[in-house]
Amino acid sequence: MKPFKIKNISIDPPLVLSPMAGVTDFSFRRLIKARGGVGLSVSEFISVEGLTRHNPKAKRQMRFDEMERPFAVQIFGGEVNRMVLGAQMAEDVGADILDVNCGCPAPKVVKKGGGSGLLKDLPNLETILTEIKKNISIPLTLKIRIGFSDSTINAIEVAKMAEQCGVEHLQVHGRTREQGYKGEANWDVIRAVKEAVSIPVSGNGDVTSVKFALDKFKETGVDGILIGRGAMQNPWIFRQINDALNGDEPYQPTFEDKQVVLLEFFELLREDMPELPALGKMKQLAGQFTKGLVGGAQFRQTLYHSHSAQEILDNIGNYFAALDVKQTYGDGNVEAGTDSDLQFDSCGDPSRERTSSRIDQKSRNIAAAS
Numbered sequence: 001m002k003p004f005k006i007k008n009i010s011i012d013p014p015l016v017l018s019p020m021a022g023v024t025d026f027s028f029r030r031l032i033k034a035r036g037g038v039g040l041s042v043s044e045f046i047s048v049e050g051l052t053r054h055n056p057k058a059k060r061q062m063r064f065d066e067m068e069r070p071f072a073v074q075i076f077g078g079e080v081n082r083m084v085l086g087a088q089m090a091e092d093v094g095a096d097i098l099d100v101n102c103g104c105p106a107p108k109v110v111k112k113g114g115g116s117g118l119l120k121d122l123p124n125l126e127t128i129l130t131e132i133k134k135n136i137s138i139p140l141t142l143k144i145r146i147g148f149s150d151s152t153i154n155a156i157e158v159a160k161m162a163e164q165c166g167v168e169h170l171q172v173h174g175r176t177r178e179q180g181y182k183g184e185a186n187w188d189v190i191r192a193v194k195e196a197v198s199i200p201v202s203g204n205g206d207v208t209s210v211k212f213a214l215d216k217f218k219e220t221g222v223d224g225i226l227i228g229r230g231a232m233q234n235p236w237i238f239r240q241i242n243d244a245l246n247g248d249e250p251y252q253p254t255f256e257d258k259q260v261v262l263l264e265f266f267e268l269l270r271e272d273m274p275e276l277p278a279l280g281k282m283k284q285l286a287g288q289f290t291k292g293l294v295g296g297a298q299f300r301q302t303l304y305h306s307h308s309a310q311e312i313l314d315n316i317g318n319y320f321a322a323l324d325v326k327q328t329y330g331d332g333n334v335e336a337g338t339d340s341d342l343q344f345d346s347c348g349d350p351s352r353e354r355t356s357s358r359i360d361q362k363s364r365n366i367a368a369a370s
Contacts, residue, residue: 007139018228027268037238048077048086072097078113116177129165174205191220232288295329
């Protein structure tokens with residue numbers, strides 16, 4: 001597959017780090033970008049209500065590093081004027097691309113007419129896209145689901161309308177709002193969208209292996225592929241897919257590479273936030289990253305029970321030292337990571353929030369008892 005262009009911006013390689021609320025923050029994006037193979041990074045999805053009311057958290061979410069370019073800011077909302085103002089704010093901070101979220105299934109977002117709620121209100125979506133296009137000079141892109149429900153799949157209609165409004169790249173998640181994060185993504189609809197419009201189209205959904213990505217490029221003709229949850233289990237997935245696209249053997253990370261990633265991520269977190277939230281973020285990634293590692297379940301428990309930076313560092317060192325000397329750890333079992341383990345996606349997933357809250361509460365309880 002060749003690179004594609006969003007207006008005058010080359011996406012090379014044609015692989016996009018998909019936004020995930022609470023995951024693809026400043027630290028995580030830089031971690032993944034440094035592994036190689038990412039053609040476009042996208043911010044966490046950001047509320048224009050927060051942005052336009054000068055909420056510090058929302059403004060902080062627009063931060064990015066020069067090494068992340070090309071970089072897109074993704075915004076969500078249902079009110080035209082605020083969406084336009086939010087788009088202008090994204091351009092003002094130097095984003096290369098403005099992306100509109102039309103896919104988030106979270107009830108609190110849909111209720112206010114944002115996210116996938118816009119799939120039921122195409123006149124409003126059309127107005128939002130038209131007005132944003134008039135008021136920014138950077139490229140405008142759109143992230144959609146294939147429909148609100150199985151009985152109202154309208155991705156082709158939305159895609160054609162978006163193209164008429166001046167949208168320069170479509171990102172299609174192959175699930176309906178009704179599906180949430182369950183079931184399989186429908187790449188047949190993604191292919192149909194690609195065939196219906198002349199602007200670049202990228203597909204999203206279930207990309208957790210090199211083979212799957214290559215198959216979908218071939219079967220659908222998409223210009224690019226988005227990867228979100230798969231990057232949490234395998235930070236090298238972009239590099240591996242890019243290797244395969246170039247006819248090379250996909251890179252296989254060593255145990256040393258995996259140790260370096262965990263240590264680097266923790267360092268990035270500690271540079272960017274206080275220790276307690278850094279510990280929570282580290283445990284979040286470790287919960288996915290340690291799937292498939294020897295003794296991963298037991299190692300993960302040691303991290304969950306760590307309540308200081310030094311404990312985290314010591315436990316990581318002990319784990320990889322054991323692998324280096326003994327080639328095993330704990331019970332020696334290797335878990336089979338599955339798609340069902342990956343409970344993260346482009347916006348607020350209640351199951352993710354509950355899991356994260358349990359981990360954080362467990363950490364607080366352990367710390368209090370110590």
